[in-house]
Amino acid sequence: MAKDRIFQSKKQHKFVFNEEVASVFDDMLARSIPYYKDTQKLCIDFLSIFAKQGRIYDLGCSTGNTLLALREQVSGELIGLDSSQAMIDQAHRKARAYNAAISFICADIMDFPYQSAQGFIANYTLQFIRPPLRAKLLATLHNALESSGVLILSEKTISHSPSLDAQMISYYHQYKAHNGYTKSEISAKREALENVLVPYSLEENLALLKEAGFASVEVLFKWVNFVTFIAVK
Numbered sequence: 001m002a003k004d005r006i007f008q009s010k011k012q013h014k015f016v017f018n019e020e021v022a023s024v025f026d027d028m029l030a031r032s033i034p035y036y037k038d039t040q041k042l043c044i045d046f047l048s049i050f051a052k053q054g055r056i057y058d059l060g061c062s063t064g065n066t067l068l069a070l071r072e073q074v075s076g077e078l079i080g081l082d083s084s085q086a087m088i089d090q091a092h093r094k095a096r097a098y099n100a101a102i103s104f105i106c107a108d109i110m111d112f113p114y115q116s117a118q119g120f121i122a123n124y125t126l127q128f129i130r131p132p133l134r135a136k137l138l139a140t141l142h143n144a145l146e147s148s149g150v151l152i153l154s155e156k157t158i159s160h161s162p163s164l165d166a167q168m169i170s171y172y173h174q175y176k177a178h179n180g181y182t183k184s185e186i187s188a189k190r191e192a193l194e195n196v197l198v199p200y201s202l203e204e205n206l207a208l209l210k211e212a213g214f215a216s217v218e219v220l221f222k223w224v225n226f227v228t229f230i231a232v233k
Contacts, residue, residue, distance in 0.1 A: 003027050007188040015192040017062075017084035025063055025087065031179040033124070034172075034223045040066055040123075042220050043152045046230055047119045048073040050150035054118025057081060059109045059141075060125030064091030067102050080104045081112060110137060114144040123154040123228075126205075127197050134200075138212035145233040151214070154228040158199045168225045202227050 002024045015021075021028070029036050047056060047070060054076045058067050061080030071078055080102060082088050091104040105112075109125070110133060120141050126134055141151055159165040173186050181189075200208070202219070205227070209217045214231035221228040 007185040007192070008182070013192060015189070015196050017082075017087055019086040022063065022084065022086035022090050025090070026065065029062075029065075031181065032176060034175055034226050035221070039154060039221050039226075039228050040069065042228060043121060043123065043154075044070050044073055046152060046220070047121070047150065050148065050232065051076065051117075051119030054146065054149070055079065055115060056119035056121065057114065057117055058121040058123075060122065060128070061091060061104065062087045064094050064102065064104060066121060066123065067091075068094060068098060068100055071100055071102060076118065078102045081107050081109050083108055114140065116146055117144050118146050118149045120145065120149075120151045122151065124156065126153060127155050127199050131198055131200075135208055135211060138208055142212045142214060142233060147233060149233045151209075151231040152220075152228065153205070153209070153231065154226070155205055156197065156199045157202050157205065157225050157227050159225070160201055165225075171224055172226075199225075205229060 005024070033039075043066060052074055056067075056070065056074065056076060056078055058078070058080045061067060061082050064080055067078045067080050080088075080091055082091070082104075083106065085106045088104050088106045094100075095102050095104060110129070122141075126137070129137060145151070159168060176186050177183070202222070206217055206229070209229060209231045214233060216232040218230050219227060220230050
């Protein structure tokens, strides 16, 4: 697994999911997302309960890790969508290596023609969708789900208390530093993500899911400013 050194250079740019990012994305996830493997397992375990045999979409599937792990616990059709061709190329390579029957498609999740599904995954994806479009996407996913279908959603969140939000961000930066990122790397990536990743609060995400029509919405996991939700139709 290639090591993430993207923000060690002095160059400044907006964060994009290009070939450079795709080549180190697995390392970036492991070092940047708290309890990444644990929340991935939660996602897989609950999908195996609610969507054991049905179609499951992974929105913003990146390099395909979640679907590759999920395929061992479910028997339905698995489809990964990502707008980055570089990410899809990585996912295809992994699927071929594991002889995994998973469809990985480069597509815009906002206008993809979804078929009926038992499950959707959107881990750290909604935060990259323009805020005015998020309600529309969630309504589309709700409509495509079969009865008792499930959406697993993970998001980086904010606090509406400025002082608490600052403390949460500081604590998260300590986490990244513990995982080997320098202060300059942390700062450069935060600048690159400004106005690209737009987080909502926990309460705002809950409200969006309920307004989309989901009958049951709960928090599965929370670590400081990272939250995983489950929403059942």
